[in-house]
Amino acid sequence: METSRVKPGFNGGSVDGSGRRAGYMASGSAGSGSGRRTPVGDACGVTLRAFVLAATLVAAVVMGVDRQTRTIQVTITDTLPPLQVPVTAKWSYSSAFVYFVVANAMVCAFSALALAACRRRGAVVAVMVGDLVALALLFSAVGAAAEFGILGERGNSHVRWAKVCNVFGRFCERAMTAVIVSLIAAFANLVLLMLAILDIHKNSSYY
Template sequence: METSRVKPGFNGAGAGLDGSSRRSGYMGGVGGPVATGGRAAPVDACGVALRVFVLAATLVAAVVMGVDRQTRTIQITLADTLPPLQVPVTAKWSYSSAFVYFVVANAMVCVFSAAALAACRRRGAVVPVMVGDLLALALLFSAVGAAAEFGILGERGNSHVRWARVCNVYGAFCERAMAAVIVSLLAAFANLVMLMLTILAIHKNSSYY
């Protein structure tokens, strides 16, 4: 007698066609029982911890960069016979489009992380949360890259276009900006790990493969 070659899930022996096992895996029920009816999905403590870390790290990065400002007084000599002028100059995050993008991107990811935590028990929010995680990951890495490039330019300058380095003057400003970039980079890697665990959980709980 020829045995059936239909994979579980199509003949009713495995998970249903509604994908309930995959949804439970994404919401945190890795290998756990699938909730039925109106019951909420189980929550994975590791996934929640990673999302809380992303929320806190992006909030810290946005705040540190958003309040970063330093004013220094420099001397400008107009002529050898005149005394030098004392001119106050200010470095501020809003003067750089890269830093503005960094603050906005981290603030958006922070707000999304809070919304995702609030919706983690709702099965209908699985697909929107996954799409949002992918967008948040792209935002964080792009913002970190833009801010880090501008920071390296301020630290080293660019002799090819005759741009002088400024971090020798605004040392505290550059240090705070780099700290914010590092914290945001950690949040990006945490978001990446969370997405990888999510994909593995969906694959493990799926009966189609």
């Protein structure tokens, strides 16, 4: 009696229904009996995503409430006494800071949606694409806000822009804190995305 032969598959395993490995989407979904982790649903991923949510929320709030009013002296002529003029520094006066607040708020909202959808079967690809967009938003927003902050700290003598952080010190300190927190969130999002890619690479049938 001849033993039935099974033709080997692409990766050396059998191609019958019981031995076929799951593809890209199956590696990202948590089957009831497979025991595989999902890139968006494991404990480390959930912790990192919760951290990104909290950090971007803090960065957006800190920058959004950043405001300082100082009274400066303006001399018109030498014969007249200097005028006391109140001047306000606010985040909404800078397009870079406005973009920073909006970008962090968007990433915070996406992180909340991703946490809610992390157990859905087909959410892996959509969440990874969202993570890529969130990563681009965070790094670009941090770069724009940091560049404007450096300009306020040091000025630019070539275009005769005076520094303002010597006057609005508290405003600049809060803005710098928000930028640092957002930068940490960006790196956490990068680690989250790398872990998801490595998990799919490990569970994929093509490698």
